[in-house]
Amino acid sequence: MIPARRTIVLPVPPRRGPPDNPVLVTLGKKIFFDERLSEPPGTSCASCHDPARAFSGSHGSRIGVPLGSRPGHFARRSTPSVLYLRYVPAFYYFEDDEAPAPEPRGGFFWDGRSDSLADLARQPLFNPDEMNAGTPRRLAGKIAGGPYAKDFLAALGPSSDPQAILRGVGLALEAYLKSDEMTPARSKYDDYVRGRATLTEQERQGLEIFKDRRRGACSGCHRMAETSTDPAESMFTDYGYDAVALPRNPSLPGSRNPASFDLGLCERKGAKIPSSDERFCSSFRTPSLRNVAVRDSLGHSGVYKNLREVVAFYANRAVAPDRVYRAGKKFDDVPPKYRRNINIYAPVYNRREGAPPPLSDQEIDAVVAFLGTLTDAPFVKAAAAGSAPVAQLPPR
Numbered sequence: 001m002i003p004a005r006r007t008i009v010l011p012v013p014p015r016r017g018p019p020d021n022p023v024l025v026t027l028g029k030k031i032f033f034d035e036r037l038s039e040p041p042g043t044s045c046a047s048c049h050d051p052a053r054a055f056s057g058s059h060g061s062r063i064g065v066p067l068g069s070r071p072g073h074f075a076r077r078s079t080p081s082v083l084y085l086r087y088v089p090a091f092y093y094f095e096d097d098e099a100p101a102p103e104p105r106g107g108f109f110w111d112g113r114s115d116s117l118a119d120l121a122r123q124p125l126f127n128p129d130e131m132n133a134g135t136p137r138r139l140a141g142k143i144a145g146g147p148y149a150k151d152f153l154a155a156l157g158p159s160s161d162p163q164a165i166l167r168g169v170g171l172a173l174e175a176y177l178k179s180d181e182m183t184p185a186r187s188k189y190d191d192y193v194r195g196r197a198t199l200t201e202q203e204r205q206g207l208e209i210f211k212d213r214r215r216g217a218c219s220g221c222h223r224m225a226e227t228s229t230d231p232a233e234s235m236f237t238d239y240g241y242d243a244v245a246l247p248r249n250p251s252l253p254g255s256r257n258p259a260s261f262d263l264g265l266c267e268r269k270g271a272k273i274p275s276s277d278e279r280f281c282s283s284f285r286t287p288s289l290r291n292v293a294v295r296d297s298l299g300h301s302g303v304y305k306n307l308r309e310v311v312a313f314y315a316n317r318a319v320a321p322d323r324v325y326r327a328g329k330k331f332d333d334v335p336p337k338y339r340r341n342i343n344i345y346a347p348v349y350n351r352r353e354g355a356p357p358p359l360s361d362q363e364i365d366a367v368v369a370f371l372g373t374l375t376d377a378p379f380v381k382a383a384a385a386g387s388a389p390v391a392q393l394p395p396r
């Protein structure tokens with residue numbers, strides 16, 4: 001029998017994968033913070049994945065997606081946190097007797113297009129709208145001639161081939177991103193499941209709504225296991241994909257073209273069952289909600305600036321779409337032909353227009369308060385200081 005609530009105290013979260021290689025982790029961290037690598041210099045991985053914001057952020061941009069190394073150049077989507085990546089599975093299809101068809105899961109990025117941290121580092125490095133690092137040769141020259149050339153040699157051995165150096169950069173970044181340091185599990189929620197902290201009345205109410213299958217049912221996708229002290233069981237995502245139909249972000253340069261849409265998963269190429277299948281269009285990977293209160297732009301397009309707006313979106317989408325979508329254009333960020341992919345079954349969505357909202361304002365506040373318990377200790381100050389003023393929804 002499984003005890004209802006375990007209070008076993010684990011000093012260190014259980015590992016996934018081999019133990020840290022400290023030499024490689026230290027090197028990876030130096031590369032992550034190296035502002036010399038971009039063109040022009042000044043932008044590192046940490047410029048967007050800002051440690052003060054739990055390794056997410058906008059690099060000074062206010063439109064929802066981060067600024068690259070050059071003025072006027074923006075990444076395509078909002079910046080996810082790069083904490084807890086140790087637990088992200090490679091892209092696969094989940095099969096279940098109850099599911100009508102295999103369900104896509106896992107992979108890195110909002111559309112799951114990469115399975116390897118070591119390989120994906122090339123994308124931000126050479127993306128002209130992100131770090132714009134130029135050619136592998138140019139980048140390799142900076143690594144070989146830089147302040148940590150000796151660490152590189154010690155960790156990865158001698159090499160003069162730019163492709164081999166680039167592989168080494170990827171391996172070091174991967175080691176850092178998967179390290180214990182990037183897997184803190186030091187939130188109030190973690191302390192609560194370890195039996196070391198008590199939730200406030202409001203946080204507890206938020207948790208109940210979050211789990212309740214007939215109300216928020218948030219944990220149906222943002223998976224958690226209160227009865228386990230293993231943080232891997234409570235990443236607040238099942239790494240699945242869903243078409244939530246957030247409203248369009250009018251501030252993005254691409255939004256000016258009414259025919260342009262971000263189709264998410266179905267833009268991904270090379271999967272066994274083609275993920276370019278139209279069924280997957282407009283679906284995005286369910287993000288982990290750990291440290292979500294510290295983020296400054298939410299959703300794949302960064303359309304929302306604070307957490308309350310997102311929770312209010314869930315409460316209003318079905319019953320009061322006019323409060324969610326501009327000019328009454330319901331589902332305005334999903335092309336009409338893919339609107340059948342939008343999830344209308346989750347308990348927050350399956351009400352008719354005009355029905356009472358599934359969550360009251362006070363309950364929305366409770367869910368927001370609960371989500372605040374997912375902030376790891378080092379970022380609690382940033383969460384209190386950094387969040388944007390709460391934007392009010394138009395009156396009913």
Ligand code: HEC
Pocket residue numbers: 032043044045046047048049059066067068069075076077078079080081082085107108109110111117120121124125129130131173177
């Ligand atoms: C200009 C801002 C910017 C910079 C600089 C940047 N990133 Fe990112 N990063 C992003 C954005 C935006 C995404 C989401 C892209 C997407 O999903 O299509 C992302 C996604 C990621 C992911 C996937 C996370 C997940 O949950 O799937 C990883 C890993 C990552 N970046 C690592 C890095 C590394 C390593 C560097 C430095 C070599 C770096 N990034 C530099 C903006 C940036």
Ligand code: HEC
Pocket residue numbers: 210216217218219220221222241242243244245246284285286287288289292295297298299300301307310311314343346348367
């Ligand atoms: C059917 C699956 C599903 C359910 C149920 C669900 N979510 Fe989500 N959630 C997602 C997906 C997918 C996204 C990303 C949507 C996008 O960017 O297009 C998301 C995004 C979010 C975000 C933004 C996070 C970020 O880093 O940008 C928050 C906050 C959030 N959900 C909270 C909740 C809450 C609270 C509930 C319950 C009221 C809930 N979700 C229910 C799938 C779900």
